Amino acid sequence: MLDRAYFEDLDSSDPLADLRNAFSLPDGLIYLDGNSLGPLPSHVPAVVQRTVVDEWGHDLIRSWNDHGWWDLAERVAERIAPLIGAPPGSVAVGDTTTVAVYKAVAAARRLRPDRRYILTDTGNFPTDLYVLHAVADQAGAEVMSVPPDQVLDRISPDVAVVSLTHVDYRTGRRHSIPDVDAAARDAGALVVWDLSHSVGAMDVDMSGSDFAVGCGYKYLNGGPGAPAFIYVHPSHQAGFRNPITGWWGHAEPFAMESAYRPAPGASRAQTGTQSILALVALDAALDVFDGVDTRALRVKSERLVADFIRLVDERLPWFEVVTPRAPDQRGSHVSLAHPEAGRIMAASIQRRVVGDVRPPNLLRFGLAPAYQRHVEVWDAVEAIRGVMESDAWRHAPERTGPVT
Ligand SMILES: Cc1ncc(COP(=O)(O)O)c(C=O)c1O
Structure with a gap:
């Protein structure tokens, strides 16, 4: 049986423990x-304020050159690349x-x-599914949507594109990037x-992946x-035709040519003027990851998730763990099923443990290795146990607003 001291020990030997102080x-x-x-x-507000007051407020249009606004998107892109092995x-x-x-x-x-099909899985995030249907309509293709565990078997020479979310937003189940990429390569699909x-x-590691x-606002902490970001493998960059050609993806935007000529590299995936305030916030937020080994993030994430699931098994008999049990088949959040998910989460939030819910019956708990303390796993599970044992959830609202 785990106890609180076990988690305190993990925190005292956590090589990433200091990152929390940045938040x-x-x-x-x-x-x-x-x-x-x-x-x-913590440092993001001052950076954004400086951009607003000194740069926008004082230096105005000159800031595009003098404060590096013009190539900020490219600099941020270069900081994200190592986080995805690109x-x-x-x-x-x-x-x-x-x-x-x-x-x-x-x-x-x-x-x-x-080729006829765009292949995806039924658990993909709704916006991805909606977009796939739009692309299929426009391109005369069809969307083939199959259960996640059938994706590998359905990759064939009829498939043009396999479009998947690596870690399922609902269940936390994770596809194998090497396996899917290899099957697609064999079938000639992207x-x-x-x-x-x-x-x-x-x-x-995207080094062997196509796109x-x-x-930017989830585990990268770039703000609402x-x-x-978009990644284009070097071998596809010359052939990449951006469907929304705009001047930011042009080879020479300030040549103001009437004909489109794509920029070299992944820059051709850009379209038009971006929110500099949002880019400044994301750029500053990425400081947190400077010098951080992403494998260390993974090691800590696996520990957090494994311990959370183990404690649920030991101490929260009311819930079914929906997230896969095998570490290599899951991401960094844990989903628990309960028919009263909405009320239970509302009661949990009242006790200062914040997760969210997804229909029809899932409570989701994200365990972010950059700032989570191990002891929070213990404390969160204890708070939820209190919610269940006291029946506090019966008095909580089903939902508290439009965002669940
Ligand atoms: C897998 C996935 N893709 C896309 C999105 C959201 O897309 P957007 O940032 O365009 O709203 C989400 C949001 O939660 C998501 O989970």
């Missing part, structure tokens, strides 16, 4: 929702994850125009990975609505 987390709050919105790194020049930053999925899948489909629930929580996208 501004409210006292007494156990924040287990970084898979949805990462917390605020070489320099292969990542572009901007837009939303949804738009990035659209661009990557549409461009991939254009590289395989004669793969687009959505790394939204992976980047910043574990090591990811990827990811979110932070810019997304």
Whole structure:
């Protein structure tokens, strides 16, 4: 049986323990929702304020040159590349994850125009599914959506693009990147990975993968609505046709040519002017990962997740663990099923343990290795046990607002 002292010991020997000091987390709050919105790194407000007051407020238009606004997106992209095992020049930053999925899948489909299917799994995030249908409509393809465990078997020479979220937003189940990439390569198909629930929580190696996208506001902590990223393997960059050609993806934007000429490298995946304030916040937030070995993130994430599941087994008999048991088949969040998920989460939040819920019956708890303390796993499980034993959840609301 685990006890609190076990977790305190883990914290005292945690090589990443100091990273937590970079964050501004409210006292007494156990924040287990970084898979949805990462917390605020403490130095970000001052950086954003300086950009607003000194740069925008004082230096105005000159800031594009004098304060490096113009190539900020490219600098941020170069900082994200090592977090996903991508070489320099292969990542572009901007837009939303949804738009990035659209661009990557549409461009991939254009590289395989004669094939019938865009293959995905039924658990993919809704925005990805909606975009796949849009691309299929526009490109005369069909979406084939299969249960996650059937994806590998369904990759065939009829498939143009395999579009998957690496770690399932609902269950935490994880696809094997090497296995899917190898099967796609054998069949001549291309793969687009959505790394939204992976980047910043574990090591990811895109060096053998075709395309990827990811979110800036989850484990990268870039702030609500932070810019997304798109990765294009070097071998596909010359053939990458951005479906939303704009001047930011042009080879020479200030030549103001009337005809489009794509920029070299992944920069051609850019479209138009990005929110500099959002980029500045994401850029500053990425300081947290400077010098951090992503494998160490993975090791800590595995420990946090394994211990959380073990404690649920030992101390929370009311729940079914939906997240896979095998460490190599899951990401960095744990999902528990209960028919009263909404009320239980509301009561848990009242006790300062913050996760979220996903329909129809899942409570999700994100365990972010950059700032989580091991002892929070123990304290969170104890708080939830209190919610269940006291029946406090029966008096809690089913939902507290539009965002669950
Ligand atoms: C896997 C995945 N993709 C995309 C998104 C969101 O896309 P966007 O940032 O465009 O809203 C989410 C949001 O939670 C997600 O979980």
